[in-house]
Amino acid sequence: MEVFKKILRILLIGCCLINGMALSLSVYASKINPYDFWLPALLKLFFPIWFMINIGIALVLFFAMSKRWLIIPLFFVLISILAIAKIISFSTPKTANPNSKTFRMMTYNVMGFDWYVRKKTSFKVLHNIRDAKPDIVVMQEYMMARGDKYKIRDSLENLYGYKYHYEYTTSLVSAHYYFGLAVFSKVPLVHFTPIYFENTDNNGAFYFDAKIGKDSIRFFNVHFESFGLQKSEYSLPGNNDEYVKKINIYKTSFKKLRAGFRRKSVQLQNVMDAMKKSPHKIILCGDFNDTPLSFVYGELTKTLDDTYSKTAFGTGSTFAGKLPFLRIDFILANPALHPIKSTVIKVKASDHYPLVCDFAYE
Secondary structure: OHHHHHHHHHHHHHHHHHHHHHHHHHHOHHHOOOOOOOHHHHHHHHHHHHHHHHHHHHHHHHHHOOHHHHHHHHHHHHHHHHHHHHHOEEOOOOOOOOOOEEEEEEEEEOHHHHHHHHHHHHHHHHHHHHHHOOOEEEEEEEEEEOOOOOOHHHHHHHHOOOOEEEEEEEEEOOOOEEEEEEEEEOOOEEEEEEEOOOOOOOOEEEEEEEEEOOEEEEEEEEEOOOOOOOHHHOOOOOOHHHHHHHHHHHHHHHHHHHHHHHHHHHHHHHHHHHHHOOOOEEEEEEEOOOOOOOHHHHHHOOOOEEHHHHHOEEOOOOEOOOOOOOOOEEEEEOOOOEEEEEEEOOOOOOOEOOEEEEEEEO
16 A cells, blocks of 8 residues: 555656646746747646646645645746736726826727628627727727728728728738728827738738827737637547547647747747837737737737736636637737726627727826
């Protein structure tokens, strides 16, 4: 019996160390460029799993085995605090100066207005924008029919008051639909400039300037690389006959992930090069297709503040799909600006929820 317990303890400690290594790489993924070493970028997607396994091992050691080995999983819990602080915000809304004015910013991946069943969902997207009343809304996966067949642009411009707009097409889906990014605004916009991403059809970025109070602010709308995985490429095999076939599919999936992380690293550099040339304070919004543990987030937040983590409480998940707690849409701002409140609007009309931030200004 003692021999069995000893073997079990050795196996458990071994699993703890291996899991702890995955957990550690997840925590520090934001500091490791995936173009050079992409494994941490992959592992950080499963940070909650590594963390819960670590907690489970700690409980087994505490209740069923020698407590002296608890120091190992507790050490990994300690270093995980850095990641948890990024994933979960513990802030609250701020109080604006009574003499201040406010403007509202929204970022929204509209999923092409679900063009293939547009009659069902396009107006839900529009109603989310209408009800939130942002002064400026930037969109990703913006798909519009040539000739404005479904009057989406007309609704935004004429019914909701967004008189100023810019559309950046990254690809043609067909002869009738074009795909890309857009901005609609109630305040005048100038200096629209696209940022071209190579080796991708669906992703891109652009920036523009707007006068907010006494300040001119440069706004960036970004849509970083998505991985384009199909359900068959990450679902589990249904029976024994599928295992061999699935192994080959999984190999393809890993190649897609590796290529996606590397492209995203290059896209980030393109955006940062454009940011360095800005003569104004910056607000950067968009769909990162990645979490607060990512290299993209880590690099951008060296100079910009995450407005959600400064002004809200909770996970702030913006992905409306089956994976819970994913915050992949962000509004980042120059530290000299004054975000006071952030909200994720949990009304599902796309596979993303819109994120809104109110800023105070003089």
